[in-house]
Amino acid sequence: MEWITTIKEAIRYMEDELLTIKGPEEVAEHVHISPMYLQRGFQIMTGYSIGEYIRNRRLYLAATELVHTDHKVIDIALKYGYETPESFTKAFTRFHDASPSEVRKDRTLVKTFLPLRISIVIQGGSSMDYTVDKMAAFKVIGFSREFSVDTCYLEIPKYWDEVFKKYVSNLLAGNAPANEIEQAVFDNRIGEFGVCIDDVGESGKFCYMIAGRYMGGVVPVGMKVFEIPETTWAKFKCVGAMPEAMQTVNTQIWKEWLPGNIEYELAGKFNIEWYSSVGNTKDSDYQSAIWIPVKRK
Numbered sequence: 001m002e003w004i005t006t007i008k009e010a011i012r013y014m015e016d017e018l019l020t021i022k023g024p025e026e027v028a029e030h031v032h033i034s035p036m037y038l039q040r041g042f043q044i045m046t047g048y049s050i051g052e053y054i055r056n057r058r059l060y061l062a063a064t065e066l067v068h069t070d071h072k073v074i075d076i077a078l079k080y081g082y083e084t085p086e087s088f089t090k091a092f093t094r095f096h097d098a099s100p101s102e103v104r105k106d107r108t109l110v111k112t113f114l115p116l117r118i119s120i121v122i123q124g125g126s127s128m129d130y131t132v133d134k135m136a137a138f139k140v141i142g143f144s145r146e147f148s149v150d151t152c153y154l155e156i157p158k159y160w161d162e163v164f165k166k167y168v169s170n171l172l173a174g175n176a177p178a179n180e181i182e183q184a185v186f187d188n189r190i191g192e193f194g195v196c197i198d199d200v201g202e203s204g205k206f207c208y209m210i211a212g213r214y215m216g217g218v219v220p221v222g223m224k225v226f227e228i229p230e231t232t233w234a235k236f237k238c239v240g241a242m243p244e245a246m247q248t249v250n251t252q253i254w255k256e257w258l259p260g261n262i263e264y265e266l267a268g269k270f271n272i273e274w275y276s277s278v279g280n281t282k283d284s285d286y287q288s289a290i291w292i293p294v295k296r297k
Helices: 003-016 024-031 035-046 050-068 073-079 085-096 100-105 152-172 180-188 244-260
Strands: 130-135 138-148 193-197 205-213 224-228 231-239 264-266 270-275 287-296
Touching (some): 003 024, 024 035, 035 050, 073 100, 138 193, 152 180, 180 205, 231 244
Antiparallel strands (some): 138 224, 193 205, 231 287, 264 287, 270 287
């Protein structure tokens, strides 16, 4: 399915099933795409997570029902997915900046949130520097944690700082590995890759690995090995200080490259960030890359 068509169909499905939909996984299953890719692309293109979109639409419709009917607040709360009037009132007030009773008295307080309309806007003149390469399967080893798509842009850089401070700082100081974990970090060049893996975590989350190419040997407690299957990769070059340079290119991929691409579409349930071992990550000429698994249409 074309990327723009996928997003439009996701919105149509959410609107049709607004009162019963369970979450992003249900939407992703309907449009036959990885939940991680759908949530990431949807948020980049619209500015809202799928969860936010569903919640905001429900709260807007709840407000219109409040001002146009005499239905009880508890009945409206239950209809729009809230178990108690208290939880509904809290969410409603946060969204509309007014309580249900205030909105019922003054309909001008309703904050409008209509269904999204998606279209392609052609602007600028920049091109993306990328290559398409087919690679054999390989294994990576590293540290992993689950993240929410909603907060990953903020939380993953903090995770890198945490891991490097705990396991890499001694090596960067020029010292020999002091323990089994540091030896694995040294031998496998942990930090070369950041790997996003979908469908392995809790609902609404994905697994992120700070990893290196697995060269064999001991896998210390606290680390894991993951096999990347044979894949055709679209590799996008990033130049600039981290994490801004990579986040900028990532946004371009979802808003510009995928919607207008006539050759390739997404494949697989993972993607890779590659980091050069040369230079400082804060330098303006630092090089990194984003690898997206693709297949020909």
